[in-house]
Amino acid sequence: MPDPASTPQLPSYLCCIRPFEPRDALAVKAMASEAATSTVWSFFTAALFRETFWELLIAVEAVLFVVFGVPGDLCVLLVPAFFVFIFTSIWAAHQVRAVAAQSDLSNIPDTYQTSKRTNFWVAELYEPLLGPASAFQLTFVTPQDVEKYQTDLGGLRRVVVGTVGIRKNRDEPEGGWLTRMAVLKPYRGHGIGTQLLEVACRFCGDVGLTHVRLQTTECHDAAKSLFYKHGFQILNYMHKPMFAGVKVGVYMFTRNVKPSRQALNA
Template sequence: MQIIMERFIVIRDYKPGDESQCYEVVKEGTMSTVNAAFVAGLTREITFQIMVLASAVMFIFLGIPIGFCLGSIPGVIVFMYFCVWSGHKYKAVEMSQDLSNIPRVYMSSDYTGFWVAEAYEPVLMINDRSLVKYTFLNEEEFKKKDLSRGSYFKKIVGTVAITRSKVSEDCAWLRRMAVTRDYQCKGIASALLNEVLKFCHEKNYNGVELVTTECHDVAREFYVKKGFELKQMYHKQLLGSLVTILMYELFYKVKTNKVPVPP
């Protein structure tokens, strides 16, 4: 008779030694929006203007045949993708600076924190994933489980952090929410968010703020379903006034919402 081993997702506080795995999860989340950002940029009016301008300069000032000038358009597209990819890569590298010192950046007081979602998977993987149930536990609950019937390996598959808002000490700032691609749509993001909202309620924060971009439609819909409201929209300049990205600032009223119930 085949023994069906449970799979666990443990929501716990950061521990020393988690840094490299946390960085990989957050980096994957950052790089996952490259294509969405590229498409968004490609459909902007400024992009077509640059393409036309480049072709006109080559035709008028350099005397290059119009056919070859139009052939430069794919080059502009490739260059634009490279710029978008490079921008995301730079952001990922920049994040490594604070993720390499999580205690100082995210756990410097009783009002800040960093949490991870750690998956415990059977060493002998079962092919049919539908036979395996994911059980969400906190660290204390997991320690009480009897795992003597099989061997498990563990890996961090999600992260989230809370810091104080730079505008108001009564408001928390939600950061570094990310779930690795293979573990998305399994309730991990909800479990992490519930954990930080419970923390903010216990610390008497009045609200929680976060910022997403126009490339995070799925994430924005997720937050809205969880009770976040749109506070404001604004454009963030990337290359002066030539390239901008639409930003969404969301707000969650801690005092007027019920404490989330773990899944």
């Protein structure tokens, strides 16, 4: 009879990075929606510092005063309403983007898992039924490692807390696109993003890709810091229209990938 003291005990918080399975579909779509709308406030704040935002505000005030004869003091009182309108418009644009951006998630197996050079992963967390504590420490394991624990998992719930995908780069066959990099807010700061990023980059090396690229906006400060930390460099920077002439900066990052022995021997 095995000694209980020598039996490995399952940590309270266990995180497993594994390939997507059909049972993850609803959780992945919910995460994508949250990620697409998480920058509403950041975009609005960025808009406040754009010259075009204030030009638009002045133009609206001028039209109200000159064309419609609205008294000046009332025009001033309408400024908060203008701010609310801009914020609501940005929020609505994010909602539309959230729906449009899920086209690749409607059938992840066909989009990401039919080619040897593409894949999609989730970070699945095993945690207490009451949810995340204010402070907790994760133990990262592979699907095979989970089987080594003898403690029953029935007392823990499984939650998909992160995603990442690698898609084909149509312009450069030897490169991959990193997409859908996201971690739920309550679980950030525990290394999940780092693990997802390394799994994706290691996959690129295993399948013989020479580099991986991605895009993110200037409003994703945490993401930019993560990419810098893990060897990504800025390849390009551009401005894309956001709303009413207001533009947002978009970064393209790139990282060279060292082919693994598996790829070299293939």
